[in-house]
Amino acid sequence: MLKVTLSVLLLAIITTIVGYQQLQATITSPLLVSTNTHFEVKKGTGFNQLCKQWQAKGWLENCWRYQVVAKLDPTLTDLKAGLYELTSDSVITNIKKINKGDQVSxxxxxxxxxxxxxxxxxxxxxxxxxxxxxxxxxxxxxxxxxxxxxxxxxxxxxxxxxxxxxxxxxxxxxxxxxxxLEDAWHERSDDLPYDTAYKALIMASIIEKETGLASERPLIASAFVNRLNTNMRLQTDPTVIYGIGADFDGDIKSKDLRDYTPYNTYRINGLPPTPIAMPSKAAILAAVNPPQSDYVYFVSKGDGSHQFSTTLKQHNVAVNTYILNKKN
Structure with a gap:
């Protein structure tokens, strides 16, 4: 009787050890993909269906072992639809990625x-x-x-x-x-020449298109604000280009500056009716808090930066230096 009991106990121990080893082998068994692979889990896909799909692709040998693991850990059967990147990590690791909804971004x-x-x-x-x-x-x-x-x-x-x-x-x-925009408008300067956040957005878009250097946004804003405050037209090329639209061929002509559009700031007073681009936060902050300056004019130096001037005489010198001399 003792021998029978010992034999049964020994068999139970061996079975437990073998079962544990099989379980560990299943848990750590890799998904047989050679490279990271995108796989879409359709809505309504069940655990057994997913396993059979992977088996059909040769990514795992059989399903029954994983079905046993899922019985021990029912959370594995909670599959979230989406596109996933499968790796050669363990099958279980890849399934848990689907459980968490860790989709490809x-x-x-x-x-x-x-x-x-x-x-x-x-x-x-x-x-x-x-x-x-x-x-x-x-x-x-x-x-x-x-x-x-x-x-x-x-x-x-x-x-x-x-x-x-x-x-x-x-x-x-x-x-x-x-x-x-709302946060910036709440922190705006008191003496702006525009009275709504939307107009500040329009100004910010013009500042964005005028600047090749982020560091110059505040000075560009200051010059534009000074123009508006003295009833001077903005006279900025980016608005003209926007008004031309898809027909713009890369070169502003004298005719373009003469033609009337709601965006031709050489012809209209004040701001154009809408923004002309998607402005950055920096451009918005410059529009609502421009620094104090006497600058009214600026001309491109050709390297993304500008020469700023306070008088038309200074501006004409800058134009001669950076624009006309380069054309001659």
């Missing part, structure tokens, strides 16, 4: 100074992003208002998952811009 960047047309062209080409944009009702779709969308998308990098919508990305950019 893609990104879309709105660049400082891009205009709306350029942003829309880029986002419609973005990988793994559904284009649900309604071109005939874009402002209502993104801003939930009929305000023109230009200027309202904050320049930044936005991450998204497979099959997210383009509108969801742009809505996040719009919310961020609204918050940045």
């Amino acid at each position: 893609f990104s879309f960047t709105i660049i400082e100074g891009q205009n709306l047309r350029e942003v829309l062209e880029a986002i419609k080409k973005a990988n793994n992003l559904q284009n649900d944009l309604k071109d005939d009702a874009l402002s209502m779709q993104i801003l939930n208002s009929d305000m023109y969308l230009e200027g309202w998308l904050f320049p930044d990098t936005y991450h998204y998952h497979n099959n997210d919508t383009a509108s969801s990305v742009l809505k996040r950019a719009a919310v961020k811009m609204q918050q940045v």
